[in-house]
Amino acid sequence: MTLLAVERIKLFSTRSPYWCAALAIAMAVGFSALLAANAETVSVDLTQAGSRLALVVVLVLGALAVTTEYRFGTIRATFLAVPNRTSALVAKTAVVAVVAGVIGEVVAFGSWAMAKVIKPSADLAINSGAEWRNVAGVGLMFAIGAVLAVAVGILVRQTAGAVAILLVWSMLLENLVGIIPKVGVKIQAWLPFMNADHFLAVNPPSQAESEAAGAVVYKLSQWGSLGYYAGIAIALLVVALVVAKRRDA
């Protein structure tokens, strides 16, 4: 608990988390407003279209939480105060994940509410389980993404490098893999951010439909996809913790 309090003080006594949170929320909610204003029909999952943009900002927040510590040497001050590096870094990851989760919920419900305000006539009632997962699940997706971002931050230690890796990976690389003939979509079924998207989908096509369309055929259930995405993030974090423990600070 002490360490969580420490990391909370550290995170909130700098400005970048506030900026990142504000930017993430503004981008997603703004995107939702644009879509709602221009689309003929607005559905619940359309209101969430901007969450992927916000995720990118949250990934940056997660990476910055670590890389700025390396940049300014405060990570050494941290390890002096808490020689058990693993618990210090796990506490940091937990705090960042919770903050990311909260941002995710604000993004999701904020985007939904914005669409409702702009198109009051649209049927935006969240009534099916799939729709609840689509909206409320954004927080979970962000929290796990933050864990992954912190892990990359610990491994890379430099802001520019960590942010570049996270942006290219989440925005570009996973989509580009699909271009590879034949095996591309098969690989995509096992990529973490693709699985995160699969988890959030309201009406994912059935395996047969995907196969017929040459799209990604997910082998996991939607919750299974979330578990897989989380598993990748945690595995990466474990690697990062082992490296941080061995490395000279």
Place this chain on the structure above:
Amino acid sequence: MIQAVRLRKHYGQTKAVDDLSFVVRPGRVTGFLGPNGAGKSTTMRMILGLDTPTGGDVTIDGKYYSELKQPLRKVGALLDAKWVHPNRSARAHLKWMAVSNKIPVSRVNEVLEIVGLTEVAHKKAGGFSLGMSQRLGIAGALLGDPEVLLFDEPVNGLDPEGILWIRQFMHRLADEGRTVFVSSHLLSEMAQTAQDLIVIGKGKLISQTTTEQFIADATQDHVRVRSPHALKLREILVAHATVTEDAVDGALVVHGIPAQQIGEIAAENQIVLHELSPQRGSLEEAFMQLTKESVEYHAH
């Protein structure tokens, strides 16, 4: 007490610290002296568990730093005054440190008062001058009221007033019975601050002794003598002392006997003297002499 036993830190072929053994005792200010790149900071980082030694070990009262439960209450360190987030206020910086070791948050105001930063406590540390940053670093080191204090080059970039303040401050800490270990590459600074000295060069121990002894050994007195009959005088003097010649002006440099005796010898032999001046070797010269072999980069 800090004890290093055959401490080593190698980076590939480079031996940053090589077979270094020393003891730092409580109640005294111990200077850690060596030219830049001698391995002082690396040694300090190993004491604090930031870097893992390649071999040997270093303990604080018999324990590794990583074994300390609330390390800030045992050891306070100022390794780099820049280790502060520039957007974080001085108070917030000290607050998270206090919380991490269950130190009452009221202590934050106390240490800010001690180092004289109370008025700028809410200001961002990024805007601090080097002197203020050093003071903030010292506040952090004092936070847990620790028995052992480590300072890495604390006077670097400070104005004379700040240097005097730190010097007196370290003496006070030692007088309270604490172990104070402070590194510097300036012997003149250490001569005024430290009671004991650990001198290293290229990662190896050169000497561990009291400052007094070190200075006495390092700065031998000699006498400059100029005479129109230098050759004759030299022949007589070699029986009593070591005599060399100043490469610049050809004056005799006499080690081993005082000026008074040289004068008497000259008079006995009816030799005219143009100069007879006792010289005291400078501290810096002596230090350079001693560490000449172990300086990493030379200017030519």
